[in-house]
Amino acid sequence: MDFLRPASWSEALEAKANHPDATPIAGGTDVMVELNFDRSRPGTLLDLTRVERLAQWSRDPRPGGAVLRVGAGVPYSRLIEELGTSLPGLAVAARTVGSPQIRNRGTLGGNLAxxxxxxDGHPPLIAAEAEVELESVRGTRTLPVSEFFTGVKRTALAADELVSAVHVPEATGPQQFSKIGPRNAMVIAVCTFAVALHPRRGTVGTGMGAAAPTPRAATEAEEFLAGELTESRRWERPDPLPESVVGRFGELVARAAIPIDDVRGTARYRTHALGVLARRTLGWAWDEYRNGTATAGRQGCA
Known part of the structure; x- marks a missing residue:
């Protein structure tokens, strides 16, 4: 096995162009598991830990609201500590990832790739309408995160491309995330759900994980809830949500799922659980919107 360790981003892109089959490694929390269990034996490893640019983030003020460019090498622990207020849904999801040691090593870019x-990072990115920045020696392009995933463990990455960053709109309303697993931590989720309220434009974002071959939004549920909030003028007067609205939202989320049976759970259980998570996270988010409280503190495990 060859081991490449570029010192700069340009060197990393050149290495990937010259070795398109190289497997990138940053935190190693996914790659090393595959290696240790002999599930994968790449001919070349491309170590990105020396590339400082990947570990940086910046805030870009825009007329419609600021957008944060988060480098692919930013670990979960920094997402929580440094971006918990600006990207609360992502921070809540990051808190549910592994142990403190894994959160210190694991990266958002690695999770995407x-x-x-x-x-765990995918549903809040979809709910926030994030974009993935991909780069090669040929140039840079961005894709909506929902279009980045093309199948189970498959992406739109070209052979010579690397994930360089994620562009995430700064939260303008509450965001929440919840997951179900056999225990509260150190597990792969049975299913996950994220919701984001966008009161400035009167829309709602959702994201589901372990509910289909790729992470996805529950579009019909989004449109239903946004319509109800607009028609009832609850964006302006945030009264409690009727149980009928919360229940219908959960039903539409469950309807959007096409899960499978596997060792972690059955398709039937996942469908039911997603409806429960949808109602629960909507309740948390709406309470925060009514009370004007921050969203970064809740743990997010169900």
Missing amino acids: SASPAG
């Missing part, structure tokens, strides 16, 4: 349907 692995493209597991159960990746």
Whole structure:
């Protein structure tokens, strides 16, 4: 096995162009598991830990609201500590990832590139309408995160491309995330759900994990809830949500799922659980919107 360790981003892109089959490694929390269990034996490893640019983030003020560019090498622990207020949904999801040691090593870019349907970082990115920045020696392009995933552990990455960053709109309303697993931590999720309220434009975002071959939004549920909030003028007067609205939202989320049976849970259980998570996270988010409280503190495990 060859081991490449570029010192700069340009060197990393050149290495990937010259070795398109190279497997990138940053935190190693996914790659090393595959190696240790002999599930994968790449001919070349491309170590990105020396590339400082990947570990940086910046805030870009825009007329419609600021957008944060988060480098692919930013670990979960920094997402929590440094971006918990600006990207609360992502921070809540990051808190549910592994142990403190894993959160210190694991990166958002690695989570994206692995493209597991159960990746904890994916649903809040979809709910926030994030974009993935991909780069090669040929140039840079961005894709909506929902289009980045093309199948189970498959992405739109070209052979010579690397994930360089994620562009995430700064939260303008409450965001929440919840997951179900056999225990509260150190597990792959049975299913996950994220919701984001966007009161400035009167829309709602959702994201589901381990519910289909790729992470996805529950579009019909989004449109239903946004319509109800607009028609009832609850964006302006945030009264409690009727149980009928919360229940219908959960039903539409469950309807959007096409899960499978596997060792972690049955398709039937996942469908039921997603409806429960949808109602629960909507309740948390709406309470925060009514009370004007921050969203970064809740743990997010169900």
